[in-house]
Amino acid sequence: MLTIYGVYRSRAIRPLWVLEECKAPFSHIPVIQAYRLTDATAASAALNTAMPDYLAINPLGQVPAMRDGALLLTESLAICLHIARKYGGTLGPASDDEASLMEQWALFAATAVEPAAIEILYTTRDGQADSPTGQGIIRLAAEKLKRPLSRLEQHLAHHDWLMNRFTVADIMVAECLRYGQSYAPLLTDFPKTARWLSAAQSRPAFNTVWSRRAAEPE
Template identity: 85%
Template sequence: MLTIYGVYRSRAIRPLWVLEECEAPFTHVPVIQAYRLTGPAGPGAPLNTAMPEYLAINPLGQVPAMRDGALLLTESLAICLHIARKYGGPLGPASDDEASEMEQWALFAATAVEPAAIEILYTTRDGQAETPTGQGIIRLAAEKLRRPLARLEKHLTSRDWLMNRFTAADIMVAECLRYGQTYQPLLADHPNTARWLAAAQARPAFQTVWNRRAAEPE
């Protein structure tokens, strides 16, 4: 059976959302990030990314990771694509061309969206969003997102989803963009993108994984 390693409060939420959408059976091993623990190597510490047994799975000490038979993957978007292709039905590609399109959206999410969006997340999470320095970081990150969001906005002008139906492509891009979602002007200037993101996050599968995330310790 397919196994996902990682807590919901991590990039593991991406493949966990895909799995919830396609209702594929899997085993979940909640590996927590070592940096979130005061004593990751101490007695009684939960399974975490610094432990030798997990480093044997992913030497980078990051989550998520996935085992599916003999296959081991350690990049969240590659895991999403694998699950969608193998178990996802309409969530995955229906042709070689669709597979290429889905891969393009995955790379777009990872390279054009996530780096700047996560700057907004970290600045907000660290309580710096209202400081002059933090505001400068967020404004610069939003400027970096201007062209990617313009691309999304135009693409979503006359369609509901990134492809001709809801797919793993929507999950991957939506999850990367979510990091910058707390900065209200970002989506206020992109109504088509805001509509699309709200529709993705209103899906029952997302609500399920989001509630599980909320139930985990911060």
């Protein structure tokens, strides 16, 4: 059976959302990030990314990781693509061309969206969003996102979803963009992108995994 390692308050939520959409059977091992623990090496510490048993799975000490038979993957978007392709039905590609388009959207999410969006997330999470320095970081990150958001806006002017239906491509891009969502002005000039993101996050599967995320300790 496919196994996902990682908590919902991590990039593991991406493949966990895909799995919830396609209702594929899997086992879940909630490995928490070591940096979130006071002492990750304590005897009483929760299963975490610094433990030798987990480092044997992913030497980078990051989550998620996935085992599916003999296959081991340690990159969240690669895991999403694998699950969608093997178990996802219409979430996955129906042709080689669709597979290539989904891979392109994954790379777009990882390179054009996530780096700047996560700057917004970290600045807000660290309580710096209202400081002059934090505001400067957030504004600069939002500026960096204007070109990829314009790309999305142009595409979504003619499509409800990134493909001709809801797919893993939407999950991957939506999850990377979510990191910047706390900055309210981010999507003001991109109403079609805002509509698309809201539609993705209104899906029952997303609401399920988000509720599970909220139930985990911060």
